[in-house]
Amino acid sequence: MVHVEDRKHLPYTDAVIHEIQRLCNISPMAVPHKTSRDVTFHGYFIKKGTTVIPLLTSVLYDESEWESPHTFNPSHFLDKEGRFIKRDAFLPFSAGRRVCLGESLARMEIFLFFTSLLQHFRFIPPPGVSEDDLDLTPAVGFTIPPSPHELCAISRQ
Incomplete structure (x- = not known):
């Protein structure tokens, strides 16, 4: 059985979870904010009190922050020794x-849920479907929900 304390001993699993959240972010925009003062951002003047809606996806796919921004790569969150590292550009x-x-409750629940599932099951496509047949293209809208898939959960016991 997995416990929250196990997270520090499972850096690769933690990195996989973070990379899934980075690459498959379901909420591309943050809640609206208002500027508290006049600000110049990337050469644009934004007057105090202007409503802005940050596009979080722009940071999660930023080529200056991620070595391979459009590829699933858990090493984005691991140092050379395989230890988990926090990244300032990770803003899901x-x-x-x-x-x-x-956020802290969600991170804990995601870790427990994900590791428990992987501990008890192996997930494979249904008979007649190869992994290459799985379409991972998200349904784009105000949010970016994953497309529905059928999978087989095979008990590890």
């Missing part, structure tokens, strides 16, 4: 003072 829960209040 928003940023600043408006960050999701449930």
Whole structure:
């Protein structure tokens, strides 16, 4: 049985979870913010009180932040010794003072749920479907939900 304390002993699993969240971010935009003062951002003047909606996906796919931004690569979150590293450009829960209040609970639950599933099951495509047949293209809209898939969960016991 997996416990929250196990997270520090499973850096690769933690890196895989973070990479899934980075690459498959379901909420590309943060909640609207208002500028608290006049600001110049990337050469654009933004007046105090202007409503802005940060596009988090732009950071999660930023080529200056990620070695291979459009490829699943858990090593984005591992150092040379295989230890987990936090990345400032990892913002799936928003940023600043408006960050999701449930972020720490969500991270804990995602870790427990993901590791428990992998501990008890092996997931494979259904008979007659190869891994190459699985379409991982997201359905684009206000949010980016994953496309539905059929999988077989094979017990490891």
